[in-house]
Amino acid sequence: MSYVYDDQNIFAKILRGEIPNTTVLETEHSLAFRDIHPQAPTHVLVIPKGPYVCFDHFAQSASDAEIVDYVRAVGEVCKLEGVEADGFRLIANAGKNGVQDVPHLHVHILAGRLLGSMLARG
Numbered sequence: 001m002s003y004v005y006d007d008q009n010i011f012a013k014i015l016r017g018e019i020p021n022t023t024v025l026e027t028e029h030s031l032a033f034r035d036i037h038p039q040a041p042t043h044v045l046v047i048p049k050g051p052y053v054c055f056d057h058f059a060q061s062a063s064d065a066e067i068v069d070y071v072r073a074v075g076e077v078c079k080l081e082g083v084e085a086d087g088f089r090l091i092a093n094a095g096k097n098g099v100q101d102v103p104h105l106h107v108h109i110l111a112g113r114l115l116g117s118m119l120a121r122g
């Protein structure tokens with residue numbers, strides 16, 4: 001699958017500073033910020049700064065430096081947000097069936113309440 005990145009997506013605009021965000025962490029290759037419609041007391045999105053549509057695109061095309069930075073950034077956000085003790089959920093939606101709304105790779109870090117079963121029906 002060859003992915004085509006749309007640089008008009010909302011996270012590309014956030015990365016260019018065209019739309020404000022509440023930053024939790026910024027690293028060389030990654031940005032973490034609070035979701036505008038939080039689904040839990042802690043709801044942070046972590047994105048790579050590079051033009052990757054979804055997780056498999058990133059895994060196949062990003063440099064080792066970007067991948068290490070991104071994975072470490074997710075871990076650092078977990079530490080900063082103090083989610084390890086009570087647990088958290090990491091979600092990466094992709095494509096139509098994954099119900100991905102924004103076509104720039106992001107993981108959701110959700111925590112701060114019991115999150116229930118993994119998948120809603122329907």
Ligand code: 5GP
Pocket residue numbers: 010019021022033034035036037038092093099100101102103
């Ligand atoms: P997806 O459905 O693509 O996995 O998740 C996209 C997420 O981006 C949603 O949880 C939505 O609330 C969040 N979101 C959409 N637009 C904005 C925005 O302009 N700012 C922030 N911080 N989050 C956004």
